[in-house]
Amino acid sequence: TSLGASAFDTPSPAQAELAAPLAATVLDTLSPADMLGVQSIASSYFVSGGSTVKAAGANFVHFGLEWDDLAPTDIEPAAYDWTAYDAEMDLAASLGYEIMITLGHNPLWAASFRRGPVDCVPLSRFTDYVSAVVTRYSASPYNVKYWALYNEPDVVGFTRTWTDCSGDTWAYGFGDDDVEYNGLNGPEHYVAHLQAAYNTIKGIDSNAVVMNGGVAYDNFASEGGYFNEDFLDQIFTAGAGNYMDAMNFHFYPQHAPRWETLTGLPGIMGKTQAIRDIMTTHGLEKPFVCTELGESSGYGGTDPRSEDTQAVAVVKQFTRAIAAGNLIGIWYNMNDYPGDLAFGEHGLLDYPSFSAKLSLDAFETLATIWPGFEFMRVMDSTELGATDLEGYLFWDTSGGEALYILWSADGSGQTITLPPGVTSVVDKFNDPVTYGATLGIDEQPVLITSSLFSLYLPLIMR
Incomplete structure (x- = not known):
């Protein structure tokens, strides 16, 4: 099906003079x-x-x-x-x-x-x-x-x-x-x-x-x-x-x-x-x-x-x-x-x-x-200790704190050993989660804040 004639007459973009986009x-x-x-x-x-x-x-x-x-x-x-x-x-x-x-x-x-x-x-x-x-x-x-x-x-x-x-x-x-x-x-x-x-x-x-x-x-x-x-x-x-x-x-x-x-x-x-x-x-x-x-x-x-x-x-x-x-x-x-x-x-x-x-x-x-944190990287299996966990690392560049957002990728229950210096663990509603040396992880996201942070060492181990 084709359209009928109209008053619209625009040159091809290839023929048009290109505008130079300004940096956003x-x-x-x-x-x-x-x-x-x-x-x-x-x-x-x-x-x-x-x-x-x-x-x-x-x-x-x-x-x-x-x-x-x-x-x-x-x-x-x-x-x-x-x-x-x-x-x-x-x-x-x-x-x-x-x-x-x-x-x-x-x-x-x-x-x-x-x-x-x-x-x-x-x-x-x-x-x-x-x-x-x-x-x-x-x-x-x-x-x-x-x-x-x-x-x-x-x-x-x-x-x-x-x-x-x-x-x-x-x-x-x-x-x-x-x-x-x-x-x-x-x-x-x-x-x-x-x-x-x-x-x-x-x-x-x-x-x-x-x-x-x-x-x-x-x-x-x-x-x-x-x-x-x-x-x-x-x-x-x-x-x-x-x-x-x-x-x-x-x-x-x-x-x-x-x-x-x-x-x-x-x-x-x-x-x-x-x-x-x-x-x-x-x-x-x-x-x-x-x-x-x-x-x-x-x-x-x-x-x-x-x-x-x-x-x-x-x-x-x-x-x-x-x-x-x-x-x-x-x-x-x-x-x-x-x-x-x-x-x-x-x-x-x-x-x-x-x-x-x-x-x-x-x-x-x-x-x-999130205020004060910058995204650093997706955590790999070495840091997480498994391939069936998802983890995302954020870093407070001014205070040196780390924020980890974790959940089980397949919904199964996992147990992790927490990194040193953990100051808080909260759930998706910012309610405190009880933790010790280890923490159970399932499909529900948890947000872990730590005062000790190294960019290059494994952060969480099984």
Whole structure:
């Protein structure tokens, strides 16, 4: 299926003049405690729960600021109604959040698909929207520095029962690589939009961090899903690396076996490495940001999921994310919400009470313990005394303390001999764990602090 003619006429990224990306120095200042963030999908939700999550230690909040919300009809930026977005942005700024915004979600008067090319009006209408949002929210008191373009842009299109603004029934997505429109396929169109947004944002704030929209990079269309398996390779071939300061992706544990098999690394570490390998083939090296990671506390068919297993996932996913080199991790979602069987129980807060779930307590444990520590390395089997334990070493460079985060990789019970100088052992809720010369380890994470630390000697022995 091909798209009809439109007013959209953008040169190929290969033909366009390449912008010189500025160093994203703001990313260099982030520590483990800084990386913790949450996604909020509705202004009313954030107003109800944003202060609770901030009090638990969240640094980032991620919002989608959608073009079709600001312009449901064909209007210019001067006529935008900012009321709903100002409510959450004002609160986030007053609470001291670092705010991250994903732009996109086309209105259907401008494009055939919300996550596809702007093909019914000139691309300048899109950059007018980007300019209006960035001008408003990069300024005080919001001071937004982090911008991404289109959520999960690797999505493929589908056939609809109604015609769109171009007179077609095919919803043409950025992930569609087998359909060409105006000489470009979907991934090439995405790079053209990314380039336009990058240059617009940097023209307003040269120190902004501009990222690709978080790619799903899972649940592939070739396997009956919704996403283009070759999207990353295709956008990097088309020059996307010139218009992104960081690599942005999503991770959910139900897809972990694919990446563990491919790389031999657990969970989000495997997916990060798989993407890094693709980037390496294109000569790219970028910081990593994960704008969706999470786990359900309820839905999962016969899986034994609960608030407790979700709390375990909070510690494991954020710890592995840091170990893999991710500088920011955004938990999806801040709160549970109705009507979504797959993701409605991923929240750190209950709905509609917006009271804390056990997962928020685990989130707060990391936010409480991590300040002052830097990640050092994944512990090897020599240090751990076994291959069936996972261990992650953090170091307080100012005070010389060590922090070990440990759990059993296969869920079996293990006994370790503690290193010298242990000052505390706590569980995922920051509650004290009784210990002696040895300590039992199972699938529940423990956090061990020691005042004696050597970088080069085995730290924990059976």
